[in-house]
Amino acid sequence: GAVVSQHPSRVICKSGTSVKIECRSLDFQATTMFWYRQFPKQSLMLMATSNEGSKATYEQGVEKDKFLINHASLTLSTLTVTSAHPEDSSFYICSASLLSGDSNQPQHFGDGTRLSIL
């Protein structure tokens, strides 16, 4: 149980285009999902916390207009990289916690999306 599906797994596109990445919790509901970014040989850096039915909470230094997050349901969050440029190339990973009053629920991670902007 507790599977998080992330799609697409890899995307290559031209500079200036927008790219949407989906994160789905397949067998559980998640009021909160998280979006991380990972550069080669570096750690996962939290970009934003996605809250179902409300605005996402962005970490300092992350551009809200650049990385649009929508959490329309308890099982789906999307990250849209708008007007992507080569410096946006990275590995993006989402995670989700089970809907529960227990704040100690662990996070379950998707497989990640490798984004390459030419």
Added chain:
Amino acid sequence: AQRVTQPEKLLSVFKGAPVELKCNYSYSGSPELFWYVQYSRQRLQLLLRHISRESIKGFTADLNKGETSFHLKKPFAQEEDSAMYYCALRGTGRRALTFGSGTRLQVQP
């Protein structure tokens, strides 16, 4: 601010040898500490967390608040333990995780 430090990028041991993956943290409150593992071509998955005080796949980790450490240990390494290991911290009232830079464990036959 919270920070997680994993000083070793790579740890190489022989099968049967003891393993200790180091993790130190910086946090002013009472954190929750986790170890996540990523096997080759697989997603990141939870290995263990300090509040459970359990042993998973022979691994244990004890939270040492005095030394602000949460080192991961296993007495006898196995080849299938080869993977990337991340230490992570969750602060009070937060649900997001702060990750260390990761340590790659290589267990040689």
